[in-house]
Amino acid sequence: MTGYNAPVKDMQFLLHDVFAISVLDIPGYSDLDRAFTGAVLEEAGKVASAVLAPLNATGDRQGCVLENGNVRTPDGFKAAFAAMKEGGWTALDCDPEYGGQGLPYLVNCAVGEIFVSANMAFNMYQGLTHGAVSAIHTHGTDAQKAMYLPKMIACDxxxxxxxxxxxxxxxxxxxxxxxxxxxxxxxxxxxxxxxxxxxxxxxxxxxxxxxxxxxxxxxxxxxxxxxxxxxxxxxxxxxxxxxxxxxxxxxxxxxxxxxxxxxxxxxxxxxxxxxxxxxxxGMRAMFTMMNEARLGVGLQGYAVAEAAYQNAVTYAKDRLQGRAVTGVQNPGGAADPLIVHPDIRRMLMDQKSFVEGARALTFWGASLIDRAHRSDDAAADGLIGLLTPVIKGFQTDKGFEAAVQAQQIFGGHGYIEEQGMSQFVRDARIAMIYEGANGVQALDLVGRKLAADGGRHVMAFLDLIKAECRAHDGDKRMQPFAGALKSASKQLQAAALYFMQNGMKNPDAALAGSSDFLHLTGHVCLGLMWVKMAKAAFTALDAGAGDKDYLEAKIATGRYYMARQLPACTMHLAKIESGADPVMALAAEAF
Incomplete structure (x- = not known):
């Protein structure tokens, strides 16, 4: 049986130390002080651990049943759904005119991660409703809003x-x-x-x-x-x-x-x-729902990986297997715990550095949505439009990889259903497919988003990265972070330039490299987030504020990402610059 605990400390660090949300000039953010968000997230964590997570395996085993034209959900789902409604969790960021609480989308996003990690399948019932509410709220008539929104926001x-x-x-x-x-x-x-x-x-x-x-x-x-x-x-x-x-x-x-x-x-x-x-x-109206759903699916990618990672850490600390090559670490036991072995550490660090980086990127993306909607900020709207296929595609690809790594740590025990790790892998797999398969996300990024508004948004993103790197000039502690990001961003620029020079005369040259470009961009995005997180951690340590062990672990995790994950940008650029010929060389009959 798997377990889950909401990562409230990490979420609070992002909200208040990294992004300092309560002082941002986004309407509604001034109310989001540390005490308020902490109370909301702690309560959501209790619901997730006590109500939703225990039903995750139940839902997986029982599934849904079609009887006489009606669908019956697994045992416990109806009571859990009633509890979600009663707690007001379905209405967090919805319009108060129709019964919502009017909180920023960022709060709904953070709470949504907790609920997805606890029980992805269950959370989809209310998550999809939220998207439909957004579409009706944006495109519906006054009569349609009055008829549907109050009942849908309440999830009646x-x-x-x-x-x-x-x-x-x-x-x-x-x-x-x-x-x-x-x-x-x-x-x-x-x-x-x-x-x-x-x-x-x-x-x-x-x-x-x-x-x-x-x-x-x-x-x-x-x-x-x-x-x-x-x-x-x-x-x-x-x-x-x-x-x-x-x-x-x-x-x-x-x-x-x-x-x-x-x-x-x-x-x-x-x-x-x-x-x-x-x-x-209709496509314009539907994309109001689809764009929100794609950010939500990107969230699913790392949220399921977070749950899998938590269980893998517990197992790696408890399971005795072999001895550390540097000497016995558990002299009172027959073997050392798995976590002493470098390859186990590698897999755990891959998962940890991805999940924490993806959480930061998703929270930042949610804040851009709030800025775009609450401040009518066209620049924020353009930037999140650029990043949405990256958040969806990159985070679900890497989230699935992370779930597989978590399962791998269990060895053969991860492959049998009793441990529950296979469910994380099976559940995570759909996120790479629905709401636009990841190959389509890559085509959207290269074929539409790069050139949108004359390339203004990708240039703004690159300028943002340059400014972030310059801000840390002279700070030796930040060089492993800012220096690595600067190099990766240059590779991103080189890839974009390749498309500009070759895409028009040979469109296949751009499309053959689109998935690599999506991943290259994703790594740069997470690199940017790790620069921001490292700086916030150093600042807190200098001030003697916060949990020292947590902050030092945050810095070490960031260093790992910059040293072991960001170099993938070199590989992706090489594949992009190889062009279309290696991909398109075979005739269809040769496959």
Missing amino acids: WTGTMNLTEPHCGTDLGLLRTKAEPQEDGSYLITGQKIFISAGDHDLAENIIHLVLARAPGGGEGTKGISLFIVPKFLVGEDGNPGARNGVSTGKIEEKMGIHGNATCVLNYDGAKGWLLGDLHK
Whole structure:
């Protein structure tokens, strides 16, 4: 059986020592002092450890069951969902006008990490609802907001996103689901959607599906797609669920992981729906939900790795195996604990340095979202737009690797289900695929985000890194950090220059290196975060503030990342500069 404890100390260090959120000029941040965020995170940690984590294995073993057209969730999920609602955890950063608490998105992000680490599959029910709330809040009419948002923010009703169809995933231009307009202003939706997370369940009294479909006159491709609100139960004039709508669950997918979440095939047979946003502009409305979801999936990547890492550390300290090559470390035992061995330390340091760096990057990204939305800051909006595919793609790739490393530390015991480590690996795997597979994230980064607004945002990012490095000139303690980041950022610039010089005349040259560019950018991002964390740790030590052991461990972990992980930038640049020829050399028939 696995366990989990919320890393509140590390979160507090980031929020208040690294980012100093309470003094930032973002509306609402002045209320986020150390005592307030500490109280919120500690309470979330208690819910995670006492309520959610014990159900993680239960959800994995039992999964969801489709009975007589209705989905039953695993034992304990209904009570846990009720506890989440009662505690107000589903409404942290939602609009107070509709029952939300109005806290910044950053707070919701930090709490979300805790809940994902404890039970990823369970948290998806409310997490997807949050995205649907954002889409309706941004694009809905006043009447739609009044009808749906209060119930969805409270999670009395939950929400989904319906994009994928059996014949099309990423290429939504092939979408076939139809929307026929009716005289009363509604539409009848007909078609089939697959891979719908939380598509049906017994946790809420209604489910509000956001469905992409084609209305007449829209034309071909994605430009002809509209977005519709399609409730499972039609909402009566009294605001309560009434008759069953024409949407049914065809089956629950049998998946590699996240068994506790119902991934459904949904059949729409003349289901009544209402347009959300502008006609034939559905992709714009859906991307309000998708962009939020992608940052959330990036969070899932490191949050599952955090839980796996915690269990790997415990096992490495307890499990006796072999003797340290430098001499006996446990003379009273038959062997030394695993953690004395350098290769075990390597794997643990890989995990620790990644997770702590990814947490910092995600928190910083959340603060950029707050700045963009609360201050209408175009620069912040552009920067987080650039970084979103990196956060999603890099952190889920590396998060899966970290979960596998945690499992590896258990040896054969990690491969059997009794220990629970395989669940972390299986659950983490989906994050590399859904909300846009990571290869698509890489194409988005290279094909769209680099050139967006004339390259203004990537240049601003590089300027930010240069300023960070210059700020530490003359500080010998910071040179292992700032010096390494400076070198890596030059490799990032070289890669971008290669694309500029070769991408137009040979697009394959850019696309063949896109995944390497995403990873190169991800390493530079985490390098930037480690520079910031190291400086904050040195400052606290100089002031005699904080936990000395924690701060020294933070610096040592950062040094490891800069020395052992950041050099991967050299490899990625070499692969990018090899061009398309090695990738495209074989004819299709030769495979």
